[in-house]
Structures are given as C-alpha cells and as structure tokens.
Amino acid sequence: MRSARLKGHLDALVLAVLADQPAHGYAILTALKLRTGNSVDLEGGTLYPTLHRLEAAGLISSDWSASGGRRRRVYTIEDKGRRVLADERSLWQEFVQALQPLLGPPLDGGATR
C-alpha cells in the first residue's frame, strides 16, 4: 500500500509507531512495514516531510544524537501527539464500525438481493 492510499491516515500511523518508542526515519519506515505485515510500504520522500510537519505542529519533537559515528535525528512523540493519536484511534474505530456493514464480508455467505 503506497502513500496515496494512506492519505489522511499517515499522521496517525507515524504517531502510532512513535507512541511505542522514539525512532529515527528509517526505523519508522521499517516499523510501519513490519507491523502491517509489509502492507504499508511508505517512501522516505513521503515520510520526512510528514515528520517535519508533525514536529512543527508540536505533536512530536526531535533531537540529533550520535550513534556509531553517525548523526541521527531521533523523533519522540509529545503529550499533544498522544492526545491526537487517541482521538484518531477512536475516529478510526467509528469509521470502521460505520462502514463494516457495507464493505465488510457479507454475513449471509455472499447472497445479494
């Protein structure tokens, strides 16, 4: 699933990954891929602007750290980000519940009227 199909959910996905632990860009990409069973395959070119936008909005913060002789920019979720993530999660639940009867698997085994 590429970024175009994730439009509107990208912020929440990134926040969800960062809610577990601080991470740098590549680690976020990898976590997204792993945790969605390779379904979400985001490009770095899409991720970084999203991270910078979330940071500008105060939802996450970043710090430069040196590890293994390399400077890495590590992102951490802020309290405001956690609140936004909680809101996004409940909105997502509502969304799925609302559309499940229409788009979910038919309960009667596929018979249509």
Next chain:
Amino acid sequence: MARGTQAPGAQELPEAAWHALVAHLKVLRRGLRGPRRLRNALLHEVLADLVEATQTYLDCGHGPADAASRATRDFGDPEVAAYSFGEALRDTARNRRSRVIGSLAASQVLLWCAIFLGGSSEPWLERVEPEGADTSDLVATLGLSCVVVMAALCGAVALLRHGGRITVEVGRSERVLMAGNLTLVGCSAVALACSAGVRVLAAPGSLSVSSLVLTGCAVFVVLARWPWRRLPRMADPLD
C-alpha cells in the same frame, strides 16, 4: 566526491554503494529550496537513513550496487521527494522566522514602552495618584500601560500554551539576537523594579508600574525557558 569524514556512513559502505547513494542525494539536493542550514540537516538525515538501509540490504546478502539501488528505490524518486521536502523546508523556515520576529516584537514593545514611561519627566506614582494629577495624562498613562500589559500577558500565555513544547531551530545570528534581546528586557525589568522600589510596595496606586514590572519579568522568564534549540552546525554532507 572524496569519501570524507563529514559524510555519515562514508567509511562504512563499499565504494560502489556509496557512489550510488551520493548520485541519488545529488539529485535530491539539486531540487531542494530553503535555508542552507535546514537543507544540510535534511541531507544528513536522509543520508544516514540511506546508509542504514543499504547496510541492511548488504547484510541480507545483496551486492553493493544492488543494495544501494534497493535503498534508494525505497526512498522514492528524489525529484518528487525534493518537491515535498521543499514545501516542508519552506514551512519550517517561515515558522521559525515568524516565531523569532514575534518574540522580538513582543519583548521590544514591552521594553520601549517601559523606557518611555519610566523615563518620562514625571514619576509614574505621581501620575496615577488621584490628587493633583492631570486627568488626561492619567488616562493616557493607564491606557498605554493597560495595552502594554495586556499585550505582554497575552503573548506570555500564548507562548506558554502553544509555544512551550515546540522547539525552534535557530541559527547563530538568531541566538545572538535573542540573547541580546533577553538581556535588554531583563535589565529593563530589573531597573524598573529597582526604580519603583519601595514606592511600589508603599503605594498600591502604582499598580501600572508594578504590573508592568511583573509582566516584564514574566515575559522574560517565558522567553528564557522556551526551548530554543540550537541546530547543530552541519556542512553539506556531499561537499
């Protein structure tokens, strides 16, 4: 380019992989617009991640060129990415500039009003004393004081509510500007507090002076504790 020590990961990758990453980043760099410091920081960030991605593919058994090619493919088209990055960089720069200018403006308004009022020929205490005070002077002084105090308080509250958790990356010149500004505001607040001194404590009528001093101190504290973050000095990793 020479595989200098500036570039993150320059010494870790096989030459073929390194050259492929550099070629990719050069396309990205060509399309980037925005402040140089932010551009360099972004290039460092992307390069570090590309190096790690390439290293991961190498560890999985891919050849150097193939590993680099896979890593850059994961990153996406650099020309398209440059456009998105450009937007983000412009937003960051605009955001940073407006915060710095806003902070400077708010504290300077407070500072100059304090100097103007504090340096007037008549002491404030006499102006706000009911007896013998010129009504128009009193109204003007109180009005100006109220505007200054309200503006400063609103600014301080806004900074605390919305700015406190937002780090703003500032360069050296901006740090110098902010430090000078904070010193001026701090000194004027202390000077006003000293000059008002006992009179402020003795006469509740000098509310405008004491509130202005307190507000000045509050704004100073807020600006001083705002997490202005120093953006590390970073050279272009491809130079």
